[in-house]
Amino acid sequence: SWAVDQANNLPGGNGANGGDPSLVGQVAEALVKRVLDPHKKVQIATCSALGVFVEAAGDLMAPYLEPVYRILMQALQKYGTRSRLVLFDTLGVMAEYVGAAIGEGLLPGMYVPPMLRLWNDIATENPFDRSLLPLMECLGSSTVVCGLNYQPWALESFEMAMSTIEACTIIIAHEDDLDDIDEDMTDPIVCAVDLIDGLVEGLGPNFAALVNGSARFGPTFQNVLQSVAEHFVSGVRMSAFALLGDLARLAPSLIEAGLPQLLSEAISSIDPVHPATCNNAVWAVGEVCVRCGENAGPLIPHAADLVASLIPLLMGNAVDMDGNELSLPGIAENAATTMGRLASVKAEFVSPELGRFLLGWCDGMSKISNPVERRDAFTGFVRAVRVNPHSIQNTGSEMGEVITSILFAVVSWHIPSSEIAPNLLSGPYRFEPFPAEFSELLASLRQLLLDLKTSSGEGWNQIEAQMPSNVKRLMHEVYGLS
Numbered sequence: 337s338w339a340v341d342q343a344n345n346l347p348g349g350n351g352a353n354g355g356d357p358s359l360v361g362q363v364a365e366a367l368v369k370r371v372l373d374p375h376k377k378v379q380i381a382t383c384s385a386l387g388v389f390v391e392a393a394g395d396l397m398a399p400y401l402e403p404v405y406r407i408l409m410q411a412l413q414k415y416g417t418r419s420r421l422v423l424f425d426t427l428g429v430m431a432e433y434v435g436a437a438i439g440e441g442l443l444p445g446m447y448v449p450p451m452l453r454l455w456n457d458i459a460t461e462n463p464f465d466r467s468l469l470p471l472m473e474c475l476g477s478s479t480v481v482c483g484l485n486y487q488p489w490a491l492e493s494f495e496m497a498m499s500t501i502e503a504c505t506i507i508i509a510h511e512d513d514l515d516d517i518d519e520d521m522t523d524p525i526v527c528a529v530d531l532i533d534g535l536v537e538g539l540g541p542n543f544a545a546l547v548n549g550s551a552r553f554g555p556t557f558q559n560v561l562q563s564v565a566e567h568f569v570s571g572v573r574m575s576a577f578a579l580l581g582d583l584a585r586l587a588p589s590l591i592e593a594g595l596p597q598l599l600s601e602a603i604s605s606i607d608p609v610h611p612a613t614c615n616n617a618v619w620a621v622g623e624v625c626v627r628c629g630e631n632a633g634p635l636i637p638h639a640a641d642l643v644a645s646l647i648p649l650l651m652g653n654a655v656d657m658d659g660n661e662l663s664l665p666g667i668a669e670n671a672a673t674t675m676g677r678l679a680s681v682k683a684e685f686v687s688p689e690l691g692r693f694l695l696g697w698c699d700g701m702s703k704i705s706n707p708v709e710r711r712d713a714f715t716g717f718v719r720a721v722r723v724n725p726h727s728i729q730n731t732g733s734e735m736g737e738v739i740t741s742i743l744f745a746v747v748s749w750h751i752p753s754s755e756i757a758p759n760l761l762s763g764p765y766r767f768e769p770f771p772a773e774f775s776e777l778l779a780s781l782r783q784l785l786l787d788l789k790t791s792s793g794e795g796w797n798q799i800e801a802q803m804p805s806n807v808k809r810l811m812h813e814v815y816g817l818s
Contacts, residue, residue: 398437424470431477439482472527476534581620606645622674639685650696672700676716683719691730761804
């Protein structure tokens with residue numbers, strides 16, 4: 337607990353506020369000395385304390401990583417199962433909080449090979465062994481942080497993950513009653529898929545060459561991806577769609593052949609009864625849309641089903657199996673982004689029914705925090721409105737209310753990402769400028785708002801009269817609405 341107290345005295349922010357590097361070294365040394373204690377309780381307590389300390393110290397740990405990893409790898413050989421579980425958690429914390437330093441120089445060569453050997457030993461005996469889960473999670477975090485420095489072990493890690501999926505799938509298939517299969521039995525598959533996703537993120541475009549270079553699993557990768565995307569356990573599908581989205585971003589050649597079926601599975605999983613799976617499926621389809629660019633061909637058979645699945649998420653009227661309304665954090669903005677990405681491929685995919693969900697789309701867009709996703713959402717929105725301008729009159733709401741919703745969404749570009757003042761709309765002017773890198777979108781939004789003003793005629797005066805003073809100033813200075 338002395339170590340935990342010392343951790344609490346360190347500055348926050350991943351070591352960004354200075355801190356005392358010598359203090360970090362002293363505490364790390366004191367803790368690591370106890371890691372090899374023969375008593376199980378001391379091992380568990382020390383590893384836990386080290387994890388807490390690393391979380392607080394962040395990148396201040398960088399100068400001390402070599403001796404720490406050396407001793408932790410000795411512990412890995414000596415520990416029993418319970419102590420090893422805690423050790424894996426600590427190694428995962430190091431990957432997450434120390435940052436790029438864990439992937440530099442000779443360090444990965446100290447800790448990756450022993451973990452791969454242990455994985456092979458345990459999995460050969462029992463692929464369902466629970467201690468494999470934190471081991472795979474730890475390696476998955478390391479692949480992302482190490483990036484291309486992980487390449488010497490990438491093929492072995494990929495083939496181990498694929499072997500795990502294969503072995504667990506075969507065993508589960510021989511169960512007499514699939515209703516008896518619970519999340520616990522499929523956890524190794526989930527962790528293996530997540531590890532492969534880590535390899536995609538870490539290796540980027542080089543991941544495709546890795547798969548194609550695997551004599552054993554290269555030819556079956558497409559089939560395995562398909563099987564996890566259509567898996568009957570939603571947790572497996574959740575990880576599969578995270579992988580699908582990253583493959584679309586970074587290694588699209590690997591999904592081209594199976595894209596029709598993969599898109600069908602993703603769209604059929606846009607079901608709010610399983611919120612996390614639903615969110616990942618929405619995001620993955622959006623990434624596929626980005627990859628399609630202006631080539632609408634792959635999306636034509638799926639566009640209508642996709643729009644139909646996204647509308648309830650945008651309009652907030654998604655329900656569970658009993659008809660109760662579902663509130664899903666993050667889903668509206670995710671759906672708004674994917675609708676925009678679909679419309680950017682071909683506006684006609686979404687424009688015919690735009691009136692049904694225009695207000696929900698505006699609301700979802702206003703909540704998007706990622707600037708690239710927000711840009712994609714608005715770009716598609718403008719295109720869809722241009723193709724079907726009458727949709728503004730077909731929402732079932734007053735014209736003034738619709739235009740106000742669009743204005744509110746546009747204003748979201750200018751709200752400070754830091755703390756939002758309660759008097760932002762009418763107090764001191766604190767709106768941020770529109771991002772300079774998205775100047776093309778700004779020009780199209782200006783034109784859209786000017787056209788809306790023209791088309792609303794006398795009604796515009798009423799809309800303007802209800803604008804808070806700062807919004808009025810923003811519209812005048814940035815969008816030319818005088």
